[in-house]
Every structure is written in C-alpha cells, then in structure tokens.
Amino acid sequence: MPDREIDLEIVSASWQSLTDTEGYDRMMEAWDRKLAHAARSPGLLDRILSRQLHAIDDLLSSDMDIKVEDPIEAAVRETPAPAMVLSPDGRVITTGGGGEHWFGVKQGALAGTEWLRDDSRGNYDAVRRTAGGRGNAAYAIVRTVSENGAEQLAEVYALTVRGHDRGYTVVRSLELEWYPEVSANLSQAFGLTDAETEICKLLFRLRETPLIADERGAQAETVRTQLKRIYAKVEVGSKVDLVRMLGLLCARAALNRETRSMHYADPLGRETILHRADRRRLAYTWCGAEHGAPILFVHGEIPYFALPESTRAMLRARGLKLICLSMPGHGNSDPDPSREQIDDGVAAIAEFCDRLGLRGFGAFASYSGQFPLTRTAARHPHLFSGVMVLGFPWNLCETRFKAMPLAQRTLAGLARRAPVAFELVIRLALRRMLEEGPDFYLSRAFDGTPIDLAAIHDPEMQAPLRSGCRHLANQGHHAFVREQLMVAHNHLPDWFGDIECPVHYLLPPDLGRFRREDYEALKALGPTVTVEQVPDAGELLPYQRPELFVERLADLTGEAPGRVFAARDSGVAAA
Incomplete structure (x- = not known):
C-alpha cells in the first residue's frame, strides 16, 4: 500500500477511535503497516500527516464528553x-x-x-x-x-x-451526599450565612425541624425563624421546595466531581506520602510483616500492590515486608517533567532508600521497573544485596521486538521512531479506557499470553487489575508515555556491567515465545545474571503462582541470594 493511502487510513481511523474501539484497532494496524513500510524509506511523518494528527490532538485537548460504556463503571x-x-x-x-x-x-x-x-x-x-x-x-x-x-x-x-x-x-x-461545594454554592448564589447553610445541610439530612433543633442545641422556634429567612433568600415557598432544590444541588455537586482521569487510592490503606528535597510527593505503601525483612518493589506499567490476603499472609508467615514505591508520575507520586523518567526514577529510589535507612537489602522489579531499579543498583553498588526481575525487556534484541503482538509492537515502534504520534495514540487509548473501562487496556496489554487473558476475565482479578490501571492513569496519559519512552531509548547493557549484586530474572516460558537467543541475551548482560523459567504463569505471575512468588522474594533476603539464584538458573538447554 502506498504511503499516502496508509496515511489516509491512519487519519480516518484516528478520528473514528475518538468514538469506538474498532477505529482504534484499525488505527494501530495502519500504524503497524506504516512502520514496516517506513523501515524501507526515510522519514515517518510528513507535514500533511502531522497537520491532520495535530487537529485530532487539539480536539482531545478540548472539553470533549466522555461516554462511559464500561458496565462496571x-x-x-x-x-x-x-x-x-x-x-x-x-x-x-x-x-x-x-x-x-x-x-x-x-x-x-x-x-x-x-x-x-x-x-x-x-x-x-x-x-x-x-x-x-x-x-x-x-x-x-x-x-x-x-x-x-x-x-x-x-x-x-x-x-x-x-x-x-x-x-x-x-x-x-438511595440518599445523596452533602459536599462542601453545596454550602459554597448556597453562600455565593443566595448570600446565606454559615449558620444558614448549616441549617440547610441538617434539613437535607434530618428533614424535621425538631430534629434540627436537637442537633444544634437550639429551640425549635429559632430554627423555624431561620428557615423562613432562608426561604426568602432562595425564593422558595416551603420546606418541601427547599429540600427538592437542595437535592438538585447535591446531585450536581456529585456529578461535577466525576473526573476525566481514573482516581487511585491505595487498596492496602497504608499509603504514606514523603516530600522529596524539591517538595514533590513520593508515595509508598507496604504489605506483609510490618517489622519483617524489607524488599523494595519497583513497578512497571501495572503495579502488583493489591495482592490477595492469602498472599499477604504468606509474606507475614515468612517474615517479609514488601515495600511498594509509586514511581514518579504514577499513583500519587509527582514527576519532574524536566527529567527523563529513568533519571527521575533512579533519583526517587535512591532518595527513598536514604530516607527510610534502607541498605544492603533485596529489591524486586516488574517489566519496565527493571530499568530504573537496575540502573540504581549500578550507580549505588552497595545499596542492594540482590535484585529480582519479572519480565523480558523488549528492546534487548530485535527478534524479541518483532515477535511482540501487533498492538505492543506498534506502540514500541512509535515510541522509538515517532514520539509525538506515540503520545497521541496513548491519549486516544486513555479516552477509550475511560469510556470502555480497564478491560480495553488489559486485553491489549496482555495480548499474546492466553493465561493472562483468561485471568483478566476472572472477577476476582478485576479488583487488583483495576486498581493497577488507576495507579497508571491517575495523572492522565503521561505516566504510560514516559514509561514507554524510557524503555525505547535506554538499554540495559549500558550499565549492567557496573552491577555487583546478583540479578535474577523470572520469565514465563510462553511469554512472547521465549527463545534460546533471548536466554543468551539476558545472560550476556553480566556474570551475575541468572534466568529462571516459570511454567504456568504469565505477566501476572504474582497472582498465578503466589507460593513461588513469595518463595523467590524470601530468596532475596537470604545470606547468599546469588548462590540460590544460580541453582535455579534454567540453563540454555531449557530455552
């Protein structure tokens, strides 16, 4: 297909993706063809295509309505x-x-x-x-x-x-909540005093004048007098009319609180906010044994904070405390827009460990989280006693990149070659996720791994996975963009040679059709690297193999984690 026809398909599908998933998937297929064709010719975006994409970007920046189609949301x-x-x-x-x-x-x-x-x-x-x-x-x-x-x-x-x-x-x-905005609106629109807005609030909740009087410790006649003044100010004729109006104001306040992002709250209920040297927030939580052996968890796109109670009980039984750090731009941790994600992440990890007095302990990373964690290990040789990583980095070898499912391969290709177009695609993806729910993202993120696709349709997995999606999208589309650009433009071999502690990879063998050359590429990173293939698991390994997950975390806290990891190395013959 000639370049211009592909461009027209990209533009057409991009407009359609504003309203439905079919358009988004057509757009991704067109971008995949564009990337393949552009590999044989110079340039990816010309002025005509850029101008069309800019128009879509402008529309996304406007106050477009979000139509929620996800039945759960x-x-x-x-x-x-x-x-x-x-x-x-x-x-x-x-x-x-x-x-x-x-x-x-x-x-x-x-x-x-x-x-x-x-x-x-x-x-x-x-x-x-x-x-x-x-x-x-x-x-x-x-x-x-x-x-x-x-x-x-x-x-x-x-x-x-x-x-x-x-x-x-x-x-x-079947009741409506009274938000502070309702009191503010009554005060601004009708000139009600603080005492009068409080009377309105009590009327809405209690309905009866004697009950309001009891609540305020006042005479019923005093409350009736105040209500008459309120009727006059808001121009209603009776208590029924006032309650009806207050209900409408409460409904409006509740609807106005719905945001265009996915609000995240720590499901463990233990989130602590530290303030970095520049006053930016750095959030973390934990699970397991409160005074157990610490293990730092550095997440990728989706965090595995919301572990089932049975898994948390295993952590407690083994005396392990999993400390879950929200990386800059994710959850409630603030990013530094002037720094690349990997540099921001390394600085955050180092500062966090220093603030909590952590040193010579184990750390675990999932997927893109391995980039800031391993670079931190390289720059601070004595900070970690061992590092464990779940997931193969797609940019380590070209065969791995080509073997990725279409959606993931296309996003990776755009991140490498057209970051402006990549960000637009992610903004469109966030819109689709806001309308259709986290399943839109999850079904594409785990495409190619049947065991993970089956897991995301298990209602018991919806709670931790939706919490993870909110953590990723809490501050909009920027976290995903920064995460993918970090992987696209940084390479593990650049710093792995400086890592002194053992690094153990956990890899599901069916994940992206693990090959012999993949094993060799990981082993070539350095002499301290070991690789273990874990059957019956995918990217959601902590949920699919909880006993193994906890046991490997315990390995990190032993006296000689490198020796234990070496014994678990699957060997090149298994690849």
Whole structure:
C-alpha cells in the first residue's frame, strides 16, 4: 500500500477511535503497516500527516464528553449517590459519588459488612449468591449504617458483564451526599450565612425541624425563624421546595466531581506520602510483616500492590515486608517533567532508600521497573544485596521486538521512531479506557499470553487489575508515555556491567515465545545474571503462582541470594 493511502487510513481511523474501539484497532494496524513500510524509506511523518494528527490532538485537548460504556463503571457513574461494585468475594472493584467515604471502604480492599445493618444481611447475601450464580434474588433494598450511626436506604443488585466468568454485586445509596461545594454554592448564589447553610445541610439530612433543633442545641422556634429567612433568600415557598432544590444541588455537586482521569487510592490503606528535597510527593505503601525483612518493589506499567490476603499472609508467615514505591508520575507520586523518567526514577529510589535507612537489602522489579531499579543498583553498588526481575525487556534484541503482538509492537515502534504520534495514540487509548473501562487496556496489554487473558476475565482479578490501571492513569496519559519512552531509548547493557549484586530474572516460558537467543541475551548482560523459567504463569505471575512468588522474594533476603539464584538458573538447554 502506498504511503499516502496508509496515511489516509491512519487519519480516518484516528478520528473514528475518538468514538469506538474498532477505529482504534484499525488505527494501530495502519500504524503497524506504516512502520514496516517506513523501515524501507526515510522519514515517518510528513507535514500533511502531522497537520491532520495535530487537529485530532487539539480536539482531545478540548472539553470533549466522555461516554462511559464500561458496565462496571457505569453502575457507579450513572447515579450521583454513593455507590460501589463488589467482586464475588466482596472486594471493592470501583466506587463513585463518594462511595469510599459513605460506606467506609477502599478500592481494591474487602468491603466487609460494617456498613450494613444486621437485619439487612440476609437480603444482601441473597443478592450476592445470585451474582455468583447460586440464587435468584437479583435485587434488594437494604439499610446501611454510617460511622455516626445514621441509617440510610440503599439498593443492591446483581450485575452480569459479558465475557466475565461470574457476576458482580452493585450497592448504591438511595440518599445523596452533602459536599462542601453545596454550602459554597448556597453562600455565593443566595448570600446565606454559615449558620444558614448549616441549617440547610441538617434539613437535607434530618428533614424535621425538631430534629434540627436537637442537633444544634437550639429551640425549635429559632430554627423555624431561620428557615423562613432562608426561604426568602432562595425564593422558595416551603420546606418541601427547599429540600427538592437542595437535592438538585447535591446531585450536581456529585456529578461535577466525576473526573476525566481514573482516581487511585491505595487498596492496602497504608499509603504514606514523603516530600522529596524539591517538595514533590513520593508515595509508598507496604504489605506483609510490618517489622519483617524489607524488599523494595519497583513497578512497571501495572503495579502488583493489591495482592490477595492469602498472599499477604504468606509474606507475614515468612517474615517479609514488601515495600511498594509509586514511581514518579504514577499513583500519587509527582514527576519532574524536566527529567527523563529513568533519571527521575533512579533519583526517587535512591532518595527513598536514604530516607527510610534502607541498605544492603533485596529489591524486586516488574517489566519496565527493571530499568530504573537496575540502573540504581549500578550507580549505588552497595545499596542492594540482590535484585529480582519479572519480565523480558523488549528492546534487548530485535527478534524479541518483532515477535511482540501487533498492538505492543506498534506502540514500541512509535515510541522509538515517532514520539509525538506515540503520545497521541496513548491519549486516544486513555479516552477509550475511560469510556470502555480497564478491560480495553488489559486485553491489549496482555495480548499474546492466553493465561493472562483468561485471568483478566476472572472477577476476582478485576479488583487488583483495576486498581493497577488507576495507579497508571491517575495523572492522565503521561505516566504510560514516559514509561514507554524510557524503555525505547535506554538499554540495559549500558550499565549492567557496573552491577555487583546478583540479578535474577523470572520469565514465563510462553511469554512472547521465549527463545534460546533471548536466554543468551539476558545472560550476556553480566556474570551475575541468572534466568529462571516459570511454567504456568504469565505477566501476572504474582497472582498465578503466589507460593513461588513469595518463595523467590524470601530468596532475596537470604545470606547468599546469588548462590540460590544460580541453582535455579534454567540453563540454555531449557530455552
């Protein structure tokens, strides 16, 4: 296909990808052809194509509506009231409308039943059984109890998602929450005093004048007088009209709180924010034994922070503390836009270890996280006693790059040869993920590994994976862009020769059709490198082989991790 025809296909599909997935996939196929054709001719983007892509970029920068098509996200976004979606084992998949505060839960964590009144437990459990395929009670009204003892009504219903093994449970409050914006709007629009806005808030919650008076420690007649002044200011004729108007203001405030990004909250509930020397935030959390042997985890695109309770129990039993650092630009850690991601990451790791007094301990990295972690090990020879890495770097050898699935190969090629076009493609991908949900990203990120594709459709995996997607997209598309550009333009051989501690690679043998030359390329990085193939696992190894994962982490804390790793080396014959 001539260059201009490919360009027209790219432009056409890019416009279509603003509204549907078919257009996005057509665009990726066209870019793949463009990259293959451009390998035989100079230049990738001319002025005509650049101008067309710039127009799409401008539109993305405008205030375009986001139409949520993901049924799980839609369940919480189509109502302004507090809501949450639970997996079959009761883990919080997502929340909306202030659901975390309202129900006292966290995304990715178990919801428990503390928020549920005891006599509603039977109806709630019946709906959950139906969602799991073992009942026929698809809907119920229950009563919830807040921390201060206030009771509210909520609906509970079963949600079936096409392609997922089992159903989900949706819990949505039938009440609206009062946000600070409502008080501010009443004050600005109608000139209400602080005392009058507080009366409005209590009226919305309690409805009855005597109850408001009791709450404020005032006479009922005083409250009635204040209400009359409020009626006059906001120009309503009765308490019913005022409550109706307050409900509309609360609904508007809740809807306005919906963002164009995927808000991340630590599912472990332990996130700590450090402030770096330049005052930027650096977030971390941990799991396992609080006073156990420390192991630093440096993530790639998707973090494995939200480990199942059974895995966390194994860590506690082995006396291991997995310290999970959010890299700059990810989660709630601030990036330095003036620095490359790898330099920002190395500085963050070194400063973090110094602040926590960590030295001579083990570290683990997944996929692109291996770049900043191993470079840190090279620059600070005595910081780590051993390093373990999950995942093969696609830029280590050309045969590996060519063997990647189409979507991954195309993104990698654009990152290497056309970073401006690459960023536009990622912005389009984020839009599709916001509309269609994390499955859009996950199905493409794990394309080519059937064991991982099967895992992402397991409802129990949705909680940790969606939490990981929020961690990646919490600050928009920039984290993914910086991560991929880091891999595209940095090469492990440039610094591996300076690493003194043992480096052990865990590689699923079916991941991208692992070859003999792949094994040899890893071994050639340095004499301290060992390679272990792990069957029955993919990129989601910590979830698929939890016992092995914990055992390998324990190896890092031993007296001679290099000797243990050498004994586990699969050898070239196995490749």
